[in-house]
Amino acid sequence: MFKEFKEFAVKGNVVDMAVGIIIGAAFGTIITSLVADIIMPPIGLLLGDVDFSSLFVVLKEGKVAAPYATLADAKAAGAVTLNYGVFINTIVSFIIVAFAVFIVIKNVNRLKRQEPPPAELSTKECPFCLSVIPLKAVKCGHCTSELKA
Numbered sequence: 001m002f003k004e005f006k007e008f009a010v011k012g013n014v015v016d017m018a019v020g021i022i023i024g025a026a027f028g029t030i031i032t033s034l035v036a037d038i039i040m041p042p043i044g045l046l047l048g049d050v051d052f053s054s055l056f057v058v059l060k061e062g063k064v065a066a067p068y069a070t071l072a073d074a075k076a077a078g079a080v081t082l083n084y085g086v087f088i089n090t091i092v093s094f095i096i097v098a099f100a101v102f103i104v105i106k107n108v109n110r111l112k113r114q115e116p117p118p119a120e121l122s123t124k125e126c127p128f129c130l131s132v133i134p135l136k137a138v139k140c141g142h143c144t145s146e147l148k149a
Contacts, residue, residue, distance in 0.1 A: 028097065035093045055085025
């Protein structure tokens with residue numbers, strides 16, 4: 001059983017998949033930072049100094065009565081909240097990741113579609129017997145017909 005697992009684990013596809021998952025996780029972290037630290041602050045500023053990560057609705061108050069200044073305060077008080085600001089950040093992250101994946105897949109597909117140019121013809125058909133003969137032939141080797149050059 002160990003031998004089978006070892007053969008499975010060292011196959012090229014499994015190793016490639018593992019590398020892809022690790023790079024994907026790192027990419028996800030970068031995108032999360034991009035959204036939270038670079039994209040959403042200017043959008044929040046344009047919309048009147050809104051911090052999307054702190055937008056929430058209290059569904060049920062916690063041990064300490066509302067209002068809560070931040071989402072962290074609400075969580076610390078044990079309040080039940082609907083965190084729509086975090087959800088908006090997650091949607092923006094998803095759109096960025098989806099777009100990046102789309103660009104990668106589009107380029108991979110473009111590279112796959114590029115077929116090598118067709119090889120130059122080195123043969124032709126004899127017009128009399130329809131046998132395949134060399135392109136430079138002046139006489140058919142099958143039916144011995146004279147061919148026009």
